[in-house]
Amino acid sequence: MKQTPQEKKIQENMQPGVITLNGFLGNDNRHYQDIIDEDRRTLERLSITPGEIADRLQYFADLAWDSYDAPIIIDEFYQVEYKSYRGKIPCPFPHAGRYPKGTITLKNLNCGKEICWTPLNIHMIREHCFFEGKGSPHRIEPSEVMKILFK
Numbered sequence: 001m002k003q004t005p006q007e008k009k010i011q012e013n014m015q016p017g018v019i020t021l022n023g024f025l026g027n028d029n030r031h032y033q034d035i036i037d038e039d040r041r042t043l044e045r046l047s048i049t050p051g052e053i054a055d056r057l058q059y060f061a062d063l064a065w066d067s068y069d070a071p072i073i074i075d076e077f078y079q080v081e082y083k084s085y086r087g088k089i090p091c092p093f094p095h096a097g098r099y100p101k102g103t104i105t106l107k108n109l110n111c112g113k114e115i116c117w118t119p120l121n122i123h124m125i126r127e128h129c130f131f132e133g134k135g136s137p138h139r140i141e142p143s144e145v146m147k148i149l150f151k
């Protein structure tokens with residue numbers, strides 16, 4: 001695959017130890033653009049947009065933000081916990097903007113499934129349609145998200 005210098009830089013930023021300890025690609029050997037393309041197709045099949053998923057993740061993050069690091073129940077069966085840390089982190093894509101460090105963990109008490117994301121994930125999904133590589137700790141599987149967040 002022929003890469004532009006900018007794409008090469010982005011791919012480098014996603015490696016472990018550059019922006020975050022674990023990086024953004026997990027054990028996924030694909031180029032980040034191929035990951036985005038496949039996830040975009042999945043979203044089209046599910047008839048949902050990255051913006052709708054980002055809005056839903058932001059909705060839970062905003063409500064859990066005030067919980068002072070203790071889990072809260074939102075809308076009857078979503079157990080959500082926001083853990084915040086000092087500091088900010090840049091996006092691996094080239095533009096100005098830094099995102100608060102922190103993790104939001106949500107457990108759907110109906111199905112028992114859990115997902116975990118960061119403020120940066122919300123941004124990357126909304127602006128770049130990037131859900132991270134398979135095996136990455138904060139990979140959000142678009143098809144799983146539908147079952148966990150919208151039911």
Ligand SMILES: [Zn+2]
Nearest residue numbers: 091093124127
């Ligand atoms: Zn970005």
